[in-house]
Amino acid sequence: MVIAIVLFVLIVGSVLFHFLSPWYLTPLASNWSNIDDTIGLTFWVTGFVFVVVNLFLAWCVIRYRKCDGHKADYEPENKKLESWLTGLTALGVIAMLAPGLLVWGEFVTVPEDASEVEAVGQQWHWSFRVPGVDNKLGTTDVRFINADNPFGMNPDDPDGQDDVLIAGNELHLPIGKPVKLLLRSKDVLHNFTVAQFRVKMDLVPGMVSYLWFTPTEVGEFDILCEEYCGVAHFAMRGRVIVEEEADYQAWLNSYSTYAEMSSQPAGNAAAGETAYAVCSVCHGTQGEGNVALNSPKLNGQEAWYMKRQLEYFKSGARGSHEDDVYGKQMAPMATTLVTDTAINDVIAYIETLPDIPAPATVTGDVLHGQEVFANCVACHGADGQGLQALNAPRVAGMTDWYLVRQLQNFKQGIRGAHRKDMYGHQMTMMAATLPDEQTINDLVAYINTLPQ
């Protein structure tokens, strides 16, 4: 008897939950309203069956529960009833399947006027490629991929020279125009998902998959990787920004083409030395850092990383948070390097400085730290030497108190939360996994033991 009442409560509760709870499909921002319609239809059909079958079940339990003198019916089968039920079920299934297949037909047929954009996945970042004036993407191959050619562009393909390369987690799209997104992976499986667009597809290394949609709402939308891709899977985020055509063009023009990128001059260390005079006040003449002035060691750090940080300080992506006391000191200094060339030059000079190991100042439980560091290895390397391919800087042999502070900043969202900090966001999620200060100290104490 109780079971019948509980069943009844669960049925009513489930239906009420469906209609009253705030958790449902997020508002649509693409053309795929008919996907939402098929979901709605499926809810009605299945909801009907759910309620009817279970109410009948509950009723049977009440009506036919054991009572003295009552005997069950003896009815091994009832062909007529069974055929009716088969027929009705088949009808219900067709009612759901037919619209589903029709909409799938639309999904597999990409409209002719769709513009192609490529999304490239790697552990654990996104980057994008937009065809240039020729409207054609150049060919690529994994074999061409290296530090200078992260997209694996075929250097001999004329179609690729004008491709716009967007090495960052943010893609802009013009509103109202169908897009065919070509999906390519450099390493493992990934999945391109924007919940508001409804469609998703895996990125498979060794092949190119695709999906298409037309953005219909201006705004910012998160890209999530929804195919497990390794330990930092949950931190592989990107963003799609849908905007008016003019804004989109302005954004696109701010990026360089493949040809322009490959012809950039290298930095000039001699010219950088003069500029470095300003830096040496805090960071030391050898770039060895100065704890009293809260300045970390620079020598031995990877050039691409320092370049990006200088750009972030300049643009406010870093050092603009009100609690970032020391970052705010660095930001105006970075603006003194006016041009890209100036940045390249000063970094070229820092690279000539000898790599002097920083003194260890942080202590903690090294064994515990080693355990925690297992989660850092995937990006920063087993020896903490950093890996440009994963956008992870060197941590071993660098200033340890600075590491502690940065981890705390990441954890508290003081660093990495700025929306232009493309790679910091991931680190905020990783730092969040460090539950307390002691763990951070243990971790850094372990990093101190790594070979320099």
Place this chain on the structure above:
Amino acid sequence: MSTATTMHDETGHVPPAEVEEVELYHAKTWLGKYVFSQDAKVIAIQYGCTAIAIGMVGLVLSLMMRLQLGFPNEFSFINPSNYIQAVTMHGMIMVVYLLTALFLGGFGNYFIPIMIGARDMVFPYVNMLSFWIYLLSVLILVASFFVPGGPSGAGWTLYPPQVMLEGTPGHEWGAILMLVSLAFFIIGFTMGGLNYVVTVLQARTRGMTLMRLPLTVWGIFMATILALLAFPALLVSAIMMLFDMLLGASFFMPAIVSMGEQLDHSGGSPILFQHLFWFFGHPEVYIVALPAFGMVSDILSVHARKAIFGYRMMVWAIVAIGGLSFIVWAHHMYVSGMNPYFGFFFATTTLIIAVPTALKVYNWVLTLWRGNIHLTIPMLFAIGFIFTFVNGGLTGLFLGNVTVDLPLSDTLFVVAHFHMVMAVSPVLVLYGAIYHWYPKISGRMFHQGMAQFHFWITFVGSYAIYYPMHYLGLMGVPRRYFSMGSTDFILPSAQGLNEFITIAAIIVGVTQLLFIYNLVWSLFKGEKASDNPWNATTLEWQTATTPPGHGNFGKELPLVYRWPYDYSVPGEDIDFLPQNQPPRGAG
């Protein structure tokens, strides 16, 4: 020859026992009786205990995941690496090492021979080997927790390339041990499976025609056929994967840049692996479901004192589901990057399979209709099963329909769906079945109060875990995420819901200890059970001793005169007629 035999001879039927009792191998030592036993019932209990033990490990791992999801970053012993390792090991343990082993190795071994009136499996020695190889596979799996790098963290689907690359925990040793363990599991299972099939085909007692088999046997029989044919797909993918990992082949591995370095592989296809894996993976769902379907049919019939409704339809539905389950596998791969045109075919076949499945549900409910429902513990679990299975089956129509799957694939909706249909439902049947047959297996009744409590918490609790989880998936919360961080579309209130789910999961998880306590307590302190406490008709309840001894039956095998569902037959004084009860006038 006994007197009973003579009587039948008079009516013109010839009834010798198929296997004489003396032909059985009788162990003389304690070791031979209880450890290296060749008695299917002992092997069944060995299988059952091992499966439940490793299942408890899986349960603890799931609670670890729930703690992280409900209270992100609050517990220092959970980090992204061991979280995903817990996800992987939980999935593999539950699907293969718990459910498959318990349903087929446990229930199959115990009930196939005894229900069809046989003394034992046809190849008892092979049957014993089957268990020991299974145990070895479990030990290898457990060993992977202790190797450098820990167990594999590639997700239970073990997709290449990530399974063997840096950036995935356990890519060095854990993954290899997992594959080797699976290979052993498959070899062990094949040995058992050969036994189950040949036993059903050739060891049935006189009068036990196919259409007089209890649905439990039908379910286990068909599931075994599926498993025998589907597990090779897993073996094939495991072997090819080991070639890629250890010998540098490129079956599944394309050219890749991993951690900034070019690998030596080239040209392989990760999707090829997915095809092979799911060719096993989908029938696997039914390998778990079909025995549950069979057992729940018998439980419903016994406790509603009514013949199962539409027996013939039920048998053919089991066969149809089994056959169809081989042509739906790619519905797990709608967004995998495979040729999207496959979607049309697989969506159609997948939704067709809904028809026989729905018929089974109708027939269960119609068995209760006009019945005489005894709300015993096994019956409560059976009713709970119908409710959760209806829910889980219906959400399958979302994911099977290719268009609807697009937004839902890889979200918590999928997790909620397959837990409802593959975890909660079969596990409710498992509990129902254990309570139902416990008196026969142990000779004691279980403790009613503890069992009641266990039922209510498990049933309501697991519904509270998985029903709301569907809506998190609808909103777009992905699966296999260590933490959500901040997004622009997930409502902050979702975290509250996650906390609720975690608390429910902890309550349900802890309650399972009570179940184990009840099993052990009742073994010593439970009331003595009679031979046939539920007044059931099938042969296992008609044994001379409880628990039945080696050889199951007395000197002579039972003769079967009727189908297993003669409950409340009109004109009879008692409301059940055992299968071996001769018709009036015959004896």
Place this chain on the structure above:
Amino acid sequence: MTITLLFMAFLMGVVVWWLVKQTINIKPWVMDDGVLVGDVDAGVLSEPKAKTGLWVFLAVVTSMFCLFISAYAMRMKLGDWTPLPEPDLLWVNTGLLVLSSIALQWARNAAKQDRIDSLKVGLNVAGVLTIGFIVGQLFAWRQLVDDGYFLNSNPANAFFYLFTALHGLHILGGLVAWIRAVSRLWRGSDAAQVRLSVELCAVYWHFLLIVWLILFGLMLST
């Protein structure tokens, strides 16, 4: 997956045909005299159980090889496939395997007719030929490695080593059964006592011969 599906369809067809034959038009709840205790054998197969067991096992192995062949067919389409020149030695090995299968068949017939001497000869010859086959396969590997066809250089090579290794493992498993039969004969069993073992060995050998011919044919033609 077409090959695998065809095989599955065939097997399911067999299962369904067999079930229909046994169950159609039976209303199990109706008791009439004809099925009071069922037909004498209740539809139970009259074959020896070990033989049924072997056939079920062969179905499992067939399922596995079908899946390998399906994987082969799918992998072959992926561009980087360079066919492997099968060594001529394989033809010799194939011949050995055919002969061993014939010898076993001969032994099987001898066992049926209680000709114990021919049985011994047939069984021994079959074993020697089979071991010859295995050794020959190892030489074929050796030859390929010497010629620079390594497992990791091309998927066609990898499949070759994979197929031959698996097929060889199955043959080795068969040899275990063969050793048991031979040793029983040595210890003085008469033909009747090993009749079933020899029959099962023969069936298994024929099966593995067919598997080998299919695999070999597949690798030759692609």
